[in-house]
Amino acid sequence: MARSVVVTGGGTGIGLAVARRFAEAGDEVTIVGRRREVLERAATSLGAMVRPLVCDLADADAVASLLKELPDRIDVLVNNAGSREIAPGTGPHGVLARWRGDFERNVLTAVLLTESVRDRLTQGQGRVVTISSIAAVRGADSYGASKAALHAWNHFMAAQLGPHGITANVVAPGTVAGTEFFGDRLDEAELVRRAGRTLVGRVGEPEDVAAAVHFLASPEAGYITGEILHCNGGELLGR
Numbered sequence: 001m002a003r004s005v006v007v008t009g010g011g012t013g014i015g016l017a018v019a020r021r022f023a024e025a026g027d028e029v030t031i032v033g034r035r036r037e038v039l040e041r042a043a044t045s046l047g048a049m050v051r052p053l054v055c056d057l058a059d060a061d062a063v064a065s066l067l068k069e070l071p072d073r074i075d076v077l078v079n080n081a082g083s084r085e086i087a088p089g090t091g092p093h094g095v096l097a098r099w100r101g102d103f104e105r106n107v108l109t110a111v112l113l114t115e116s117v118r119d120r121l122t123q124g125q126g127r128v129v130t131i132s133s134i135a136a137v138r139g140a141d142s143y144g145a146s147k148a149a150l151h152a153w154n155h156f157m158a159a160q161l162g163p164h165g166i167t168a169n170v171v172a173p174g175t176v177a178g179t180e181f182f183g184d185r186l187d188e189a190e191l192v193r194r195a196g197r198t199l200v201g202r203v204g205e206p207e208d209v210a211a212a213v214h215f216l217a218s219p220e221a222g223y224i225t226g227e228i229l230h231c232n233g234g235e236l237l238g239r
Ligand SMILES: NC(=O)c1ccc[n+]([C@@H]2O[C@H](COP(=O)([O-])OP(=O)(O)OC[C@H]3O[C@@H](n4cnc5c(N)ncnc54)[C@H](OP(=O)(O)O)[C@@H]3O)[C@@H](O)[C@H]2O)c1
Pocket: 008, 009, 010, 011, 012, 013, 014, 015, 032, 033, 034, 035, 038, 055, 056, 057, 058, 080, 081, 082, 083, 084, 105, 109, 131, 132, 133, 134, 172, 173, 174, 175, 176, 177, 179, 180, 181, 182
């Protein structure tokens, strides 16, 4: 039976690869993001089983409206939406804007939606997979701290959802090329430098992360919950 899958940030990069993976498996996929044209282009490329929904997931009013559009049953929720503020804020107001922004972009986008749809997650086999980052364990100012907060929150969600037979896990990618995340900051020299930090001699591709997400969302992964799966080519070991 086709599963009902929601992928946030499913219009680009890692989220698009995740959405493609589920769509190719015959699942019904809803992709959520802020830019309608990006989502519609993605949905068209993925096929008829993919539905685009526009929402700023850091905005509680927008999430409340989104609830009317989302499926009543959600088998898999992938909290992938997130980004990093590039311009560093200085002074108390700049620091506040940067930290608040990173927590809104990376924590609230996952927490607001997951808490809002928790009663729609399929009892006995539901799956929540959240994308954090290698930055959560290596440290990267407010962005790393916001991704680390997802780890702590995931422990809580796993405990909350476990008695209902629903798992909650995190995938923490290292550098992944071919997404909008870095903008133009990931030139050839930087890619080579980052590839050299891994044990496998390359940076990640969106499909690497999609494969990890797809496994954690599979029925076979029902005995894995509250975990953080690092997907970084061996750049960081033993975390
Ligand atoms: N690329 C990497 O090296 C890397 C490494 C570690 C972790 N990550 C994480 O992986 C996830 C995916 O990133 P990516 O690399 O694929 O970059 P990306 O192409 O920029 O994807 C981020 C997606 O999230 C959506 N999004 C952002 N804020 C949103 C909001 N408030 N509401 C709804 N949708 C929102 C964006 O769409 P709209 O702008 O249209 O809303 C976009 O589709 C992020 O959480 C990122 O932190 C990336």
